[in-house]
Amino acid sequence: DIQLTQSPSSLSASVGDRVTITCRASRSISNYVNWYQQKSGKAPNLLIYAASTLQSGVPSRFSGSASGTDFTLTISSLQPEDFGTYYCQQSYTTPTTFGQGTRLDMK
């Protein structure tokens, strides 16, 4: 199975901060990475697919990029509603797998 390792596992930030979360794949997966946000007690919500394509309705402050086996989710200016846990997911091969999650909370 392809392993996805997210860093950091948790971080604290303030409203207005620029935040970056990284997801590293255990081998090449092209651009087959998706990003989700999950708030406590809720289902995950798709933010980005194919490494950098913004899902319809998702604010433009979210962006994604890829470099080799490293994938990055960036929030350009953190808003209060952005706190929660973020997961990357690879759909390059079955079984699809998720990163362990990055918890983003308020500083």
Next chain:
Amino acid sequence: QLQLQESGPGLVKPSETLSLTCTVSGGSMSNSAYSWVWIRQPPGKGLEWVGTIYYSGSTYYNPSLNSRLSMSIDRSKTQFSLSLSSVTAADTAVYFCARLSYSYSGGFSIDYFDMWGQGTMVTVSS
């Protein structure tokens, strides 16, 4: 607006079978552009893909669950179901149903989970 809703018992005894149903409302399940999945999340932990049922009715299960898992679909009722046998405490989790969508870009196809149910907590305990 498409909505998914999980239903089923919240408590299952060890060694018994866990059965859940996902009802899709506000849309049809007859579009071949979509497939349907189950994903679970143990308390305080990350997400684990359980299995996928494709438009054709064919299925693909997580190899770690393959021997215990069965999925089915009833398009006339706009429902799909999961059955997990011989459960243990390790199967305790929130179970989500979701839609698997596909996008074609730059010559390749990628799939992703774009619609989710709210999730249902299933506890395995005697």
